[in-house]
Amino acid sequence: MEQPARIYLVGAHSTGKTTLARWIRDNYGIPMISEVARSVLAEMEAQVDSLRADVDLVNRYQAEVFLRQARSEAEAEQRGAFVSDRAFCNLAYAAQHGTLLAEVARDPRLAAYMQGVKQGLVFFVRPHRALLASDGVRERLDWEEVLRIDGMVKFMLEFFGVPYVPVASLAMQERQRCIERVLSLGGLEKATPDTRYLSGLTREAAQSLEQSGPEHSHVISKRVPESAFR
The missing domain is CATH 3.40.50.300 (P-loop containing nucleotide triphosphate hydrolases)
Structure with a gap:
């Protein structure tokens, strides 16, 4: 196509x-x-x-x-x-x-x-x-x-x-x-990556969540890729 x-x-x-x-x-x-x-x-x-x-x-x-x-x-x-x-x-x-x-x-x-x-x-x-x-x-x-x-x-x-x-x-x-x-x-792919919403989460914010408790840290480690903090 x-x-x-x-x-x-x-x-x-x-x-x-x-x-x-x-x-x-x-x-x-x-x-x-x-x-x-x-x-x-x-x-x-x-x-x-x-x-x-x-x-x-x-x-x-x-x-x-x-x-x-x-x-x-x-x-x-x-x-x-x-x-x-x-x-x-x-x-x-x-x-x-x-x-x-x-x-x-x-x-x-x-x-x-x-x-x-x-x-x-x-x-x-x-x-x-x-x-x-x-x-x-x-x-x-x-x-x-x-x-x-x-x-x-x-x-x-x-x-x-x-x-x-x-x-x-x-x-x-x-x-x-x-x-x-x-x-x-039809060979058309998105020009905007799907991770654009998480890309605004800074490393400091992620660290703050990790320090708030293990129930938050495992969510961050599993769902937010390292590339999101660049």
Whole structure:
């Protein structure tokens, strides 16, 4: 399996995609593409609530977000690998709130973009009610709408034949383990060692624990390697 140049986290709103993308960035040293939705919204001088009522505004907004996302990924790929927490997800919102999806579907740029996505590594992050929240910029969605967007994202993955890895766990630990295993199979290993949390324990602190009693000293000797005190 080749090392992936593109890593995508796709799914509905409030599924934890950004949190996972940042974890990949921080642990694997892979640049993360900045979200473009906020800047597009600011440039259009529009409010989130207006995207619910003005269909023309929705169409212009979602079209610009998609084109800018594709451009950002193309530029990032020239510099090497990247991780993205957006990809084509905004088109699922366009299908739900706008009328431009038929036009986008006929655009050859969409087919070319999805072909690029197929060459990457795609994690499909599934929703959980416990994660539902609003960030004040993207859609303020209720649970039923999150499920509809999740279904639309799945439809697009299947329609374009994009291979994906489902991430269905709620616990962040299990999500990270899943991603770590898949990336390892792809030849990617963490750039940050797992001992980084213990490395802050100084030799003096360890000696102090040893002096406090044998019940502490055996823990230090067994669990903290000598390299942690360098």
